[in-house]
Amino acid sequence: MTDTLMGKLLVAMPGIGDPRFERTVIMMCAHDGEHAMGVVINKPKDELTLSDVLGHLGLEAEESVAERIVFDGGPVRPDRGFVLHSEDFAAGEGTQDVCPGIRLTATREVLEAVAGDHAPQRFLLALGCAGWSAGQLEEELRHNAWIVVDADNSIIFDEPHEDKWSRAIRSLGFDPAQLSGGVGNA
Numbered sequence: 390m391t392d393t394l395m396g397k398l399l400v401a402m403p404g405i406g407d408p409r410f411e412r413t414v415i416m417m418c419a420h421d422g423e424h425a426m427g428v429v430i431n432k433p434k435d436e437l438t439l440s441d442v443l444g445h446l447g448l449e450a451e452e453s454v455a456e457r458i459v460f461d462g463g464p465v466r467p468d469r470g471f472v473l474h475s476e477d478f479a480a481g482e483g484t485q486d487v488c489p490g491i492r493l494t495a496t497r498e499v500l501e502a503v504a505g506d507h508a509p510q511r512f513l514l515a516l517g518c519a520g521w522s523a524g525q526l527e528e529e530l531r532h533n534a535w536i537v538v539d540a541d542n543s544i545i546f547d548e549p550h551e552d553k554w555s556r557a558i559r560s561l562g563f564d565p566a567q568l569s570g571g572v573g574n575a
Contacts, residue, residue, distance in 0.1 A: 394420040394526070396488025398538040398545075399427060400557045403568050405534045409464055412554040415519055416473055416545060418485065418493045425521040428471050428493070430513060430545055431553035433458040439503070439514060442470065446497065448504040458550070462515025471518055472499045473545065474509035488540050511546045536561070 399415040415427035440455035449455075462471050472494050473487070483496035492509075502508050521529075529535060538544075538557045545553075555565045 394425065394537060396491070396540055398430075398540055398557055399535045400538050400554060402533055402536060410519075414544070414553045414557050415463070416487065416491070416540065418471075418473075418487050418518075420526070423523050425526040426465075427519045428462040428473055428515045429460060429517075429519060430473065430515070431550050432461040433550060434461045434516060437516075442514065442516070443500060443504050446500060448500060450504040454503060454508065457514075460513060460515035460550075462517040463519030465518050465520040467517035469495060469517065470500065471495045471515050472503070472509075472512055473515070474499065474512035475542075475546075476509075478502055478507070478509035478512075490542060491540060491545065511542065513546060 394417045397417050399417055401410045401413040405411060412431075413429055414431045416430050417425065417427040419426040437459045438455060439450060439457040439459060442459055443450050443455070474492055474494065476486070476490055476492050478484070478494070478499065479492065480494050480496050480498040483498060484492050484494040487493050500514075503512065503514070530537075536558070538560055541557075541560060544556050544560065558565045558568065
């Protein structure tokens with residue numbers, strides 16, 4: 390499949406119709422003819438820090454890392470951690486290249502690195518992911534539920550997280566206020 394969205398950002402259009410995805414930005418980590426998978430990068434989990442997650446695994450991190458927020462990565466597998474990170478870390482086959490400069494690791498090894506002194510330079514931890522079955526995402530795109538934006542490290546990793554949606558839209562040259570929630574075909 391040459392029209393893959395892997396390595397792109399999916400940005401929810403106003404009026405997407407699913408409150409779980411209102412104003413959501415998703416880093417697409419896999420996309421082929423059979424399925425699609427991504428991680429929400431702009432929805433912090435209320436009152437949950439990296440320290441909480443690491444503590445559950447019996448790990449402890451220094452304070453500067455421990456107080457980082459954890460993201461709600463999506464409704465699929467909410468008990469599983471997904472770490473998007475810079476390419477200065479790899480856990481063998483447990484790490485997947487998403488696009489130049491960005492990798493995904495969903496193993497304990499990356500959390501041990503984060504807790505220790507081998508953390509990737511840039512990373513974010515999300516619990517859960519977003520997933521689509523064959524053709525489902527393509528159908529949502531035909532119905533204008535999402536716009537596709539090139540990946541940008543500053544949108545993915547930099548704060549403030551609540552501005553990621555509008556920054557992603559502005560990267561296309563649009564003011565978010567110009568977007569309509571209506572759906573139609575020309």
